[in-house]
Amino acid sequence: MAAHRILLVSTHPLLSEGLQRVLGAMDDLALVGPLALERFDLDSLAGYAPDVVLFAGEDDDDPAIGARVLSILQHAPDLPVIQVGLSGHNVVRVYTSHTLPARSVDLIDTIRALRARVARGSEFEQGAMRGEDDAD
């Protein structure tokens, strides 16, 4: 089975090195890069051909990372992006985007395929109880 190619883009050396060691130990994952954030652009995607892009930085809301995530979602909509930060919630954020044919039936089917939040109200509360909102 082909290994998942992960392009690591980082602004945080210690977090980046830790991720490289943790992910690098997995047989089914192949790290490419890593790249410093300022060296990343859309051409990097063609060069490294990743299956997923992983951003690692201190600030969960770093606008420089946010801008690059947005540009990937716009230009490579089927490429998943994951963001890890240290400043806020003890979670990773996963971003995905998909293009659709511009027909109402596709839009409606897609909406129906999404889970309804109203029905999951109690799950949100349970999520909060599990500490998913704990800040670092």
Next chain:
Amino acid sequence: MDPIRVLLADDHALFREGLASIIAAQPDMTIVGEAGDGLEALVKARELKPDLILMDVTMPGCDGLEATRQIKEALPDVVIVVLTVHSDEEKLFQAIKNGAQGYLLKSIRSQAMLDLIRGALRGEAAITPVLAGYMLEEFRRLSHAAPDGEAFPVETLTFREQDVLAQVAAGATDKEIAEALSISLHTVKSHMRNILSKLHVNNRYDAAKIARYKGLV
């Protein structure tokens, strides 16, 4: 020689795992345990008796500063180095007062971190130059404080209290101070209580006079 036995305390699981991998790769170090909050760090420190603890500051429940104080009380020989994202001097000074042998920012590179924690075990201070500068400034500030009990010991105020006092002297209300310094009203009132106590005055107007006299505004 026996490897250095390290305990990691950090609530960010992914960061902690990465850090454990970095330390475990060192020939002279071994990870003996990991903790996700201050209380767990205290329990595991007592149980495992590590040589060194790398301690985060902001953790749920018991934070790293309080955990440091309690661990040093129970195990005076253990070396604790704080590893945090917080660069403010108040946390740095509190950590040192509580017994930490070092205070490092997570933005540090791994080799520098490893060199500094090895130094901490030799009794050196594991502090990066920028934070060492804060400490020198604090030392200088305290050294310049009037030794003979000067009437208006503004120098005994913390930097934050001096900021608040400067705002008071400029005529700002507590609410305006809170907005200007991006702190809560409760925090402003707490600073004001400390300022009045340290300056030995009973109201903000007298405190403002002292601030003007001392050239804070």
